[in-house]
Amino acid sequence: MxxxxxxxxxxxxxxxxxxxxxxxxxxxxxxxxxxxxxxxxxxxxxxxxxxxxxxxxxxxxxxxxxxxxxxxxxxxxxxxxxxxxxxxxxxxxxxxxxxxxxxxxxxxxxxHNWRYHGGIKLLSEIVKSGELGELRFLKSNRCNWTSPRSDVDSVWTLIPHDITIAYSILGHFPEPISAVEETYRGIARGMTAILGKSIPCVFEVSNRYYDKRREVRLHFEKGVAVLPDEKVDYIEIYFGDDRSKPDSVQMEKRKFEARAPLxxxxxQFIDFLFGGKEPPTSLSEGIMVIKTIARLKELSRLK
Known part of the structure; x- marks a missing residue:
């Protein structure tokens, strides 16, 4: 033990x-x-x-x-x-x-528990397989009402997930391009951020949504793949390009093992203590996430 x-x-x-x-x-x-x-x-x-x-x-x-x-x-x-x-x-x-x-x-x-989520792993596999062509766009929403965390603002607690999701899917950290921060009484309650040049990524995080939203969507040349919620056990795949008629688009629900990411x-950490492989979420990765957030916050202050 x-x-x-x-x-x-x-x-x-x-x-x-x-x-x-x-x-x-x-x-x-x-x-x-x-x-x-x-x-x-x-x-x-x-x-x-x-x-x-x-x-x-x-x-x-x-x-x-x-x-x-x-x-x-x-x-x-x-x-x-x-x-x-x-x-x-x-x-x-x-x-x-x-x-x-x-x-x-x-x-x-x-x-970074979203790096262990079965849906994110499946999205990453779809990207690598090339079955939907090249990835063109990534968007994620992480919105809910208020936050139990009072020591830091909502951007610090929410957007690390989206940054690590993008890292899992792209294989690199997308470069911050621009950001708009939503503040109340000097405290950030949300942010919309744009990152990446070759593959644009848009992150929306907020604690001003009454309904809880956790969606990750990938737009490819030949279709769209969506993780519609954190608690489902499937990915929605829509087969069709940017010119396809709505009635010609085919949809498939592709299942994955919905084991709790935590x-x-x-x-994996306990297995490592017994001599197994290291968890993939290294200190270097954590540092890059903080550098990315700091840059986004800096961009949000630029006029």
């Missing part, structure tokens, strides 16, 4: 603990709020209200503390020389991301 130290027991930390327990992992939870001890214990973890400590005898660390603390916790835990899995965003500062570049050779990974990424 592997022993993992989980730093942070908020909304996402509870989900992480649940899945770690299901994977047969012994978990030590570190959170300053003593009121959380009962729940953590009932789920099967040992609870510590003291600060995380790299001297604890664990096989790995998972960081699920507030996003603005990720850098601080990472710097404290890196000396333990244990593998680390940190929730996204890696950090909320370009300067901190650049500081972390000195550790890219360490076993540090970022929890469980998938945690499973």
């Amino acid at each position: 592997k022993k993992v130290g989980l730093v942070g027991f908020g909304i996402w930390g509870r989900n992480i603990l649940r899945d770690l327990i299901s994977l047969g992992v012994e978990v030590l939870v570190f959170d300053p709020e003593e009121s959380k001890e009962k729940e953590a214990s009932e789920l099967g973890a040992s609870f510590f209200s003291i600060n995380w400590d790299p001297s604890h005898q664990v096989d790995a660390w998972i960081i699920s503390s507030p996003a603005i603390t990720h850098f601080e916790v990472l710097i404290d835990l890196i000396p333990s020389d244990k593998p680390i899995f940190v929730e996204k965003p890696l950090t909320c500062s370009l300067e901190e991301a650049i500081e972390l570049e000195k550790y890219v050779d360490r076993p540090i990974f970022v929890m 469980l998938e990424e945690l499973s």
Whole structure:
């Protein structure tokens, strides 16, 4: 049995603990709020209200503390020389991301869970197969109402998903071209961003939509492939080019295994602890995501 130290027991930390327990992992939870001890214990973890400590005898660390603390916790835990899995965003500062570049050779990974989503994997396979011709356009929507996260704005919490989705599908990070940020009382609540030159990518993220939207669509020369929602187990494929008549377009629903992305990424991380291959979501990838967000925010401020 592997022993993992989980730093942070908020909304996402509870989900992480649940899945770690299901994977047969012994978990030590570190959170300053003593009121959380009962729940953590009932789920099967040992609870510590003291600060995380790299001297604890664990096989790995998972960081699920507030996003603005990720850098601080990472710097404290890196000396333990244990593998680390940190929730996204890696950090909320370009300067901190650049500081972390000195550790890219360490076993540090970022929890970009859409990289493990069966629908995104299938879309990537369709691109590689060439069955719909060349990819011409990528668009994603990530919209809902408000956010439980109060430490950072919605752009930092939402758009990392879309950037990593594009990376999974394209095989590279698209270059930021322009962005418009929606702000209220000086706080960003949404962004529409354009990235990429040869294959344009449009990301829309917002917490001003009453209905929850999670769509990823790819436009090809010979058709369109759409993941209509995060919880479905199929891709919609529409066969037809830009001149096809509506009544001639054929639609196929192509199934994929809808395993929970969080469980998938945690499973790969635990397999790595037993000598398996590294999770694909490296520290270098996490740093590139932060650099991309920082550039988009800079573009949104240009007049």
